[in-house]
Amino acid sequence: MLPIFSTIATLLVGVSFTLAQTLQDVSDFGPVYDTGLTMEIYVPSDLPSSPAILLALHGCSGSGQLYFNATNYTGLADTHGVILIYPSTHKDSNCWDSHSNKSLAHGGHGDTEVLINMVDYIVDEYNADASRVFVVGTSSGCIITNVLSATYPDRIAAVSCYSGAAAGCLAGQNGSSLTSSDRECSNGNVRKTGEEWAAQVHSMYPGYNGTYPRFLTWHGNADTLVFYQNLIEELKEWSTIQGVEFCKNETDTPEKGYTRMVYGDGTKLVGISADGVGHGLPNHEEEDFKWFGFI
Ligand SMILES: *[C@@H]1O[C@H](CO)[C@@H](O)[C@H](O)[C@H]1NC(C)=O
Ligand SMILES: *[C@@H]1O[C@H](CO)[C@@H](O)[C@H](O)[C@H]1NC(C)=O
Ligand SMILES: *[C@@H]1O[C@H](CO)[C@@H](O)[C@H](O)[C@H]1NC(C)=O
Ligand SMILES: *[C@@H]1O[C@H](CO)[C@@H](O)[C@H](O)[C@H]1NC(C)=O
Ligand SMILES: *[C@@H]1O[C@H](CO)[C@@H](O)[C@H](O)[C@H]1NC(C)=O
Ligand SMILES: *[C@H]1O[C@@H](CO)[C@H](O)[C@@H](O)[C@@H]1NC(C)=O
16 A cells, blocks of 8 residues: 555656746836836745845747746746746837947836836845846846846846847847847958947946856857857957956866856856757756856
């Protein structure tokens, strides 16, 4: 009898565990202005008294639910007590607004401010730790991660993002998608000096003199959608902002074919270059949690 019971118990535990891995809708989290953004969250069942927050930002034509399915942060969130926010944008081929003055400004009532409103809601509602807010994003989600780091540096501790472009790369375009922009950014033709990028970052939150988020960014050198040059531009931008210089390359790290490009002492800025990898560079969830300081 006993073995049968324990087998059934194991099955039941397995089932309830699977069912728990779902997103829940949040409405009325605060002003959305005219962005139309929506919010879904994953809340670990065993929450610490002051959980951390991870904002996870999908790519163009994606959604929070699709990104949730494509990524694997729930086990890590359970272990380390992190509430996951998976927002969605529904305009401009579901690309985040990384082009308009509204989104490229602190308090501009654009996508960036509304994403921070979601963070504020979680801080209030779950007593979350405002000093441990992290961001991950892929493609358009990585570009807006760059823009969030420029517009709300005071609200984000660290970011890790994949296959994106520098904050300001899409500035002045009509949209942030491949059809609504002229593709100069995604093609890697928007090139600036570190000082020029840094001036643009500072203009997004004038007068701010605090620290900027610790920045990890990944890119495949076979990316033909958002070209590899964008990694170089991001690294120029954030090394100037962080005041760190290129230090060394660590080959085959964190895995074969990947190179960690370390800046300064490696605590503020790292680029990860993936050899032969295209736009579909997968999230490296555990590496992200290491970068955020959980592991
Ligand atoms: C995500 O995965 C769940 C479970 O496999 C599935 O029911 C759902 O349709 C998926 N959602 C999307 C948007 O693909
Ligand atoms: C998801 O992450 C957990 C660790 O949190 C790991 O044990 C599991 O193997 C991962 N699943 C996949 C499909 O990679
Ligand atoms: C956006 O801001 C820039 C820089 O201040 C300005 O030149 C431009 O006219 C603004 N664009 C719009 C559409 O307001
Ligand atoms: C942006 O919109 C203006 C006015 O509709 C148009 O003339 C211009 O070609 C558009 N630019 C792009 C890159 O689509
Ligand atoms: C930094 O900004 C704060 C708030 O605006 C201001 O009080 C402080 O004097 C500034 N510090 C420096 C060194 O400029
Ligand atoms: C790391 O080193 C710098 C400086 O020598 C090069 O410019 C980079 O191309 C190199 N990065 C990779 C991924 O090899």
